[in-house]
Amino acid sequence: MPPSSDLENFFEWLSMKCPGVKHTCGIEHCEGFGRAVVARQPVKAGEKVISVPYDLCFTECSVYRHPILGPLLKSLPGASSEQVMCTHILYEYSDPGSFWAPYVRLFPGTFDTLEYFSEDELRFLGSSLRRGKVERRKLKIKRHFDGVLPLYESHRDIFPSAKFNLDTFTWAYNVLDSRAFNITSPEPHLRPGRAARKGSPSEPEVKQPPAGGPERRGEDLVEESLEDEDEDDEEEEDEEDEEDAAKNAGREGGSQEDASDWALVPLADMMNHRLDGETEYGFDVSSRMFEVTASRDYEPGDQIFLKYNSMDTWGLLKHYGFVVPENPYAYVPVQDSFLEDTEGAKDSVFHIAKMRLFTEHELHRNLYVTRTSESSKLLQALRIRFLSEDEFPEYRAALRNVPVSNTNDLNVYQFLMRYCKKALECLQPPEGSDNLPPGSHAWMAFQVFLSDRGVLEAALARVTARYRELCQLIYHGAVTAQILRKMREVQLADPMTPEGDSRVTHQEVAQFTRVSRLIQTMHAHGFCAQPS
Numbered sequence: 001m002p003p004s005s006d007l008e009n010f011f012e013w014l015s016m017k018c019p020g021v022k023h024t025c026g027i028e029h030c031e032g033f034g035r036a037v038v039a040r041q042p043v044k045a046g047e048k049v050i051s052v053p054y055d056l057c058f059t060e061c062s063v064y065r066h067p068i069l070g071p072l073l074k075s076l077p078g079a080s081s082e083q084v085m086c087t088h089i090l091y092e093y094s095d096p097g098s099f100w101a102p103y104v105r106l107f108p109g110t111f112d113t114l115e116y117f118s119e120d121e122l123r124f125l126g127s128s129l130r131r132g133k134v135e136r137r138k139l140k141i142k143r144h145f146d147g148v149l150p151l152y153e154s155h156r157d158i159f160p161s162a163k164f165n166l167d168t169f170t171w172a173y174n175v176l177d178s179r180a181f182n183i184t185s186p187e188p189h190l191r192p193g194r195a196a197r198k199g200s201p202s203e204p205e206v207k208q209p210p211a212g213g214p215e216r217r218g219e220d221l222v223e224e225s226l227e228d229e230d231e232d233d234e235e236e237e238d239e240e241d242e243e244d245a246a247k248n249a250g251r252e253g254g255s256q257e258d259a260s261d262w263a264l265v266p267l268a269d270m271m272n273h274r275l276d277g278e279t280e281y282g283f284d285v286s287s288r289m290f291e292v293t294a295s296r297d298y299e300p301g302d303q304i305f306l307k308y309n310s311m312d313t314w315g316l317l318k319h320y321g322f323v324v325p326e327n328p329y330a331y332v333p334v335q336d337s338f339l340e341d342t343e344g345a346k347d348s349v350f351h352i353a354k355m356r357l358f359t360e361h362e363l364h365r366n367l368y369v370t371r372t373s374e375s376s377k378l379l380q381a382l383r384i385r386f387l388s389e390d391e392f393p394e395y396r397a398a399l400r401n402v403p404v405s406n407t408n409d410l411n412v413y414q415f416l417m418r419y420c421k422k423a424l425e426c427l428q429p430p431e432g433s434d435n436l437p438p439g440s441h442a443w444m445a446f447q448v449f450l451s452d453r454g455v456l457e458a459a460l461a462r463v464t465a466r467y468r469e470l471c472q473l474i475y476h477g478a479v480t481a482q483i484l485r486k487m488r489e490v491q492l493a494d495p496m497t498p499e500g501d502s503r504v505t506h507q508e509v510a511q512f513t514r515v516s517r518l519i520q521t522m523h524a525h526g527f528c529a530q531p532s
Contacts, residue, residue, distance in 0.1 A: 013102035043298040054288040058264035061190045063088040083148040086172040111174040112321030121441040126449035145169040179269040183283035185261035277307030313451040323447040336364040371458040386411040413467040420460035
């Protein structure tokens, strides 16, 4: 918690344009959260909890209005949002007389995001793919810093090296990444044209074998995606952030249109995250106010939460520095390198047509599995990947997420089954993970490992069940599969002797007798498990 004098100065500063805010909300220490925004008086559902005028928001447009920073940053060709905002944060933080001094003084001195983890702590992520992403994020931050460094070096009287260096820039980047909201700017004309902005905060990223060696090739491809550290460096990190922004419009990310603006909103950006949120928030362009509205009644002393984003465990740790165990939004990315391994020669019309479909429909993005499903893009991409030449005219069905054929889907789920198996083999618990202190960096990294493993185990069970059902459909026909399904539904004590169950007809008894022999043969050859 910051000193009480700093909090008093902050609320006094905030009250200049938000007269009632200090009577509605306060900042207190809450167990398990640290600093928290709490209600100071009863608040009814539908009432405004916080209303902050645009002029008090710390935005890109406020940088360009600045008499010193504005002209300098306008002179920087293609300045990114990160470069502009991080420079703004560092400049105001280092100036005791800054208009924003009472606000920026409350910024945390350090963070629990992945850039601040030691190598020993990062090993508890379990996956070298995850560790590789941490390194790419560090490289991305350095790239932004290197882009603005010439401006700093040419104006050291304004940007002294003690306060404008890679370490302080990394800190400012985390301030921005963990606190910024994405709003529609009421002053887009103030921002010069520049490189497209990258968002912040998760959607996700296997390969399947050509005919002749599926098993070995499938293992190789999974190893490449889960064990090898990618070498696509910053560009892949940027693509990942774009996907995050598209998936998680709101606190960090959202619209990437020219009118969008990053904004640090005093007090609102100090609210903690909870999945149910219990508030609604947004920026009203007409009134130029950022408003937080209660979704339930609050009593004095109740903590007021925001829902930052529908983000997985990895994304929360990467962007905000905390984790939510048993996160319902957890997923595991599937690498898109399997798209290159289509059937046929690389220069064949068939291969070229498939690659064109992958590109035109952006099937290299949003490829992932969750505890309950596969992403629609992943199924689309895999169904097209396994189209035979005879089936290719049916590619539109694959793009509509409609199964093309049982054989095509069998290949899809066989691939997913092998992928999940190999991924779990690669994902072994790091040594020393049994007694990690809750809340420590190592413990939070291990929660990402547990999340990944839980998702993969659930996905493996699901795709294996579907694969076996497809085996039944292909080898025994649809009627047999329906009988087997009914056998599972009625939950017979002995599915091979259904005579005693009143829900089964005499005709079905005869069918069960014939089918049971086929099932036992299939089970003996590993095609499917006996129903239970």
